[in-house]
Amino acid sequence: MDSSKNAVFDAVVIGGGIAGLQSALDLAGQGYKTAVVEKDASIGGKMIRLSKVFPTLDCASCITTPKMAAAAHHENITLYTWCDVQRVEKDATGVSVSMIQRPRYVDIDKCIGCRKCEYNCPVLVPDTEQGGFSGRKAIRIPFSNAIPQKALLDVENCMLCGKCADVCPTKAIRYDQKPEPRRIAAKTAILATGYELSSVTGKPQYGNGDIPNVIDSLQMERLLAPHGPYGRVLRPSDGMIPDSIAYVQCAGSRDASMGVSYCSRFCCMYAVKQAMLLSGSLPLADITIYYMDIRAFGKNYEQFYQNAKAMGIEFVKAKVASLDAGQGGAVTVRYEDQTGEGATSRDHDLVVLSMGVLPGFAPGGVCPVGLGPDGFIQSVLPKLSPSVTDLEGVFVAGVAAGPKDIVDTITEAGAAAMQAAKYLTALSGKAPGAANKESSHE
Amino acid sequence: MSEPQRAKAPDAGEQAKVGVYICYCGGNISDHVDVEKVRERMETVPGVAVARTNMFMCSDPGQELIMEDLRQGRINRVVVASCAPSLHESTFRSAIARAGGNPYQYEHANIREQVSWVHHGQAATDKASRLIAAATGKARTLTPLEPLRVTARRHAVVIGGGIAGMRAALDLADMGVRVALVEKTPYLGGGVSRLVRLAPTGEDAAHLVTTLARRILEHPGITVHAGSAVTTFGGYVGNFTLGVSPVPGACAPAGETWPGGYVPGKGVLVPPSPDGGAITLETGVVVLATGFASYIPRPGEYGFGENAEVVTLPDLIQKIGGLEGQRGGTLVIDGRPIRSMALIHCVGSRQIPGIHEEDANGHLNEHCSRVCCTSAINTANAIREACPQTSVYELYRDIRTYGRGQEELYAKASGNRVVFMRFGADQAPVVQRGAPGSGHPLKVTVTDQLTFGEELEVPVDLVVLATGMEPGPVADLVEMLKLPVGADRFLLETHPKLRPVELPIAGIFLAGTCQAPMDAGETCNAASAAAVKAVSLLSKGYVELDPFVAEVDVRRCTGTGACVQACLNPGAIALETMDIDGRPVTRARVTPALCLGCGACVAVCPENAIDINGWTLAQYEAMVDMIVSDAVCQDSGAVPETVGA
C-alpha cells in the first residue's frame, strides 16, 4: 500500500472491481509491477456488494474477498483507493495517469481498522452501502468486508466533536488531511471502470423514485445479503414482511425512449436469482417477474431459469407500462398481458426495478479512448481480441466494454491482461517470437 | 524429468523453542483479555522459551521482537496471538523469513475476531490462554518446509485449431512459449470457417480465419500438427508427455492448395506435419480448445430428414454464402425460389425433461446455445435486405440478443419486417407438407403467444432449424486426461468465477466452446484468459506449489493401499515397489505435484503412516489436548470446577 506521489509501474489498471482485480492479478502473476486505481474507498466493485451470485448461488463475499485479499497482499500490486482520475495520457513513452487522492481524514498507515472511532462517533447518517436502509457513522470502515479495512471520515456530516480522535488507539485521525495529487507512469493501461445502474428519478412511468416500496435491484441485493441492513427481507416503508414481490425487467433497457436501447444483459439472471433467494427466505411469498424475453444464455443459466420456474416463481411475459402507489403501501403494476387479458394491473407489496446498466466512467476530457454509440468503451477487434481499444497499449475489461456478468467479466479481464502482457513483451525489445527463434532448432 | 524436491529435510531432532507474542491491538484485545496474565500463563507452557507482549505486534517494533529472538537463537518456532490470520499471518511469516527462520514454523492464534470481539471478562482471558497454548502445542512439532518446486518446460500443447486454439497459441507464442498446435482435421479454423458474416459486427469469417492461420503458420514458435490427434498422455504440471499420431484418413482432397489457402466450410489448409508418423511432445502445459459440434436433428424432428425443404441454420448459412447474385427479388436456393421461409429457434437446445425427447443415449440438451438467436436474426436480416420478396418468419421462445450490438440487430429485424412468433416450450411448432395447391411445399403451424395464443398456419418454401451447440466428441481425451465433465457434457471448469479457465488438474486449461457455447469474441477472450494463466504458470521456469501435501512414512506404511482408494485426485498417491533394508516391499508414494493436500488419505490409513505436512493429525491432537487441559487455567464461571486437572 505504499503509494508515493510519483510512481512508475509496468501497468496501471483503472477500476478495482472484479475485472480490474483479475487483470491486475494476472499481470502481477507474471512479475509485472501493477497499480490499481480505484475511485471508491474499497476495492471490490459491485460484486463485493452482492448477496449471492448466479448460477452457482455461492456467496458473493466468499468468492470476491479471496481475490481482493490476493491483490492487496500481492508484492507486485499497489492499490490506490479513494482516487479521482484527472487525466489518462498516452504518448510514445507510455501511459501517465494524473489523479487526486481524496482525504480519508485518517492516516491509513496507522489505522488498524478496529472501529473504535466508528462506535464512538455520535453522527448517524443513511448508509448507501446498505441501500440507504440502515445507518452509518460519520467515521466508519466503509463496509464489513472492505479492503483496505481502514476508517473513512465523511466531512459533510462530521461535527468535529473530536470523539474519534480521543478514542483512536493509534492516533490515526487527521482532521487536517488534504487532497493529494499523484501521478503514475506505466507502459500499458487497462480500463476496468465498470458500470452504474440508471436512476429511477426522471422515469415518470416508474414514479420518479417517489413511490414507496419501489426499489432497485442493487438495493434488493443488500436486503438479501446475510450481512444486510435488516438481516432479512423487509419492506422498507413499514418493515412489513412482503407477501408479494414483483420484478420489472428491462426497466429502462431495450427502450431508446428511456435512454438505454441495448440489453443490460445480466438483469434477467439476477432477477431469477433474487427470486430464488426470496423464495428461500420468504417461502410464503408470491414472486412475479414481468419480462419481455428471459435471457438465460450462459453456462447453466437456462437450467437455473427452469429451476426457478419449477419452484413456482411466476413469469409474466409483459412490458410494464407504469407503476403507481397502491393501498397500504402496495404498488400497482400496470401492464399489457401478451397471453390474453390485454391491459391489466396487479398490486404487489414490493417492486424491484431491474434498471439499465450505464457506463461507470465517462472518459470525455480525461482519456482519449474511443466509445461506442452506447457510451461504453469501444473494442476495435470485437471478435479476435475484444479487449483491444483504439488507443495503442490501452486495453479494456469487464462491464467497461459493455454489460457482462461476472463469469464473462473475469474471462475478459484475463484476456486484457494477456494482451497487455504481449504489448509489454513487444515493447521490451524481445520482439514477438524472438525468444523462439533460438530455441526452435531443438 | 524433474521430480519435485524438498529443499531441506525436516530437522526432527532439533529441540523446539517456541516464542509466543501477544498483541494488545491498542486495546482491541487488551480491553477484554488480560494480556499480561496470558503472558504469565504462557511462560509455564512446556516448550515455550519466551513469551512477550506488544501494543501492536504488526508494527515494526512488534515484528522486531520476533526477529531479534530468532536471530539470538532464543527461539525456533513462533506463535503470534493477535487479529485474524487473514490480516497479518503473512506479515509475521515474512518477518521470520527476514530473520533467517523458516516461515512455516509459525502458528497463529486468533484472539481478536475469535476472542476479544466475541467474549468478555475472565472467559475471554481463559479462552485466549487455551487457544494460544493450543497454538504452541502445534508449533512445537512444526517442521521446516519449503514450497515445492517443479521445473516446468516453457512449452505448451494446444489441442484444437479453431479460433480458440489459434488465439491461445498465438498469445502463448508471442510471450516466448513454444507451442505445438494439434488439430485433427487438415484445416485450421473450426466452426468459424462454416460461417460467412459474423453477427453482430459483420466481420468476414474467411478473413478472421486466414488472419489467425497465416500468423500461426508464419510464427517460428508454433508447430502445427494438422490431421493429428493426441493418443497418449502422462505426467503432471510442468512435465506432461503427449503422444500425437496422424488421424487415419484426415487428409485434404487432391487439388486443394497449401499452405494458407482458405477453403470455405473447412478453413485454412495446413501442410502435413513434417514428422509424418507418431511423435511425442514434452510440454509444461496443455490448453484444450476442442470446440463444439452442431446439433443434428433427429429424423422427423420438425420434418428434418423427411423433407428436403427442411435444413439447419449452419447449412443455410453455407448455402447462401454472401448472397452474391441474389440482389433484388426472391431468394433462390438450389434453383428453387423461396418466397416464404420459417426459422425455428432452440432446435436441440433448451430441452426440458418431460417435454422433450431424450436422444439415443438418454441425453437432453438443457442448455441454451447462446449464439443461435443472434445468428438466426443476422441471417434473416441479410436475406430480407438482399431479397425483399422473401418473407421471413422467426419462431422463437425467447429472443436472446444479449450482447453488445445484438439488440440492435433484433430492432433492425423488426424494421426489415421479419415476422416474429413466440411459442411455448410445450407447444412446439409443427412442420407438415403444405396443402396441395397452396403453392408451398410445407406449412408450419404455431400457437403464437404474441397474438394472444392464436393458432397460425404459415405456408413456407423452406424451414430452417436453428440448431444449437453440443460438446464436441472428446470422450477419448476425457478418458485419457481424466477431465471433469458437467451435467451438460461440456468440459467443466474448477469454479466458474474463481477459476473459470482452469481444471482441478494443475497445468491444463480450457479455451472456448469446449467449455460452453460462446460466440467468436467470447471464445477469443476465453482463449486469451487461458493463455495468460498458462504464461503465468510458466513465467518462472518452475512451478511453486504449496508444501502442504501428503507424505508417507515408509517405515510405518504396510502397503494396504487404502489411501490410494481414498485419494480424491487419482494418481497423486500410488503403491510402488521399493527397497527397504535390502528387501523389496510395496509402499505408498505421493507425487507432490499432483497432491491436493485435502487429507482424504490421512483419515483412512490404518497404520497412521500418512500426514499432510504442516497440518498433521498429531498436531490437531496436540491442540485438542491443550484446549481441554486445565494446566494453563482453571475454567471460569459461577459454577466451581467439578473435576480437577
Place this chain on the structure above:
Amino acid sequence: MGSQTGATAQDKILLLATESCAYPGADSVGQAHASYPANVYVLKVKAPVLFPEKFYLDCFRKGIGGIIIMSCGEECPYEGAYKAMAKRLDRVYELMKEEGLDIRRLRLTAICTVCNRAFLNEVNQMNQIVHELSPPVQAP
C-alpha cells in the same frame, strides 16, 4: 452474552472450520462483535475429510462436549471431499452409538464467509445440546 456461566471442563465445543469458508465466517462474526459462548474453540482445517473416525471419538474421550464440522458444503474446493466425509460421519455416528454417545454431539454443516446468523445458530444449538446432556466422560 453467552452461557459461559456453568461451564465445566467437559463442555467445550470444537469447531472444525474450513480455511476457505467457515473460518473466515467465524471471523466475520467477530467483526460484527456478535458474542457467543466462550466454550467454543475454532480449529482451522483445509478439509475436514482429513480426520479419521478415531479423532472424533478421542475428542469426546478427552472431554470435548460437542463438535461442529463447518465445511464449505457445495463450494468445497476439493472435489469429492464433502461426499467422502459425509460417508465417514455415518460410521462415526455408528461408533458413537456403540459407545453410548448421543450423536447430536457431532454435527456437519456448511458455513459461508458471511453467514453470521447461521454460525451463531449452530453454536447456540450445540451449546444447548451439550448442556442438556451429561458430560461425555466421567471424571477420573
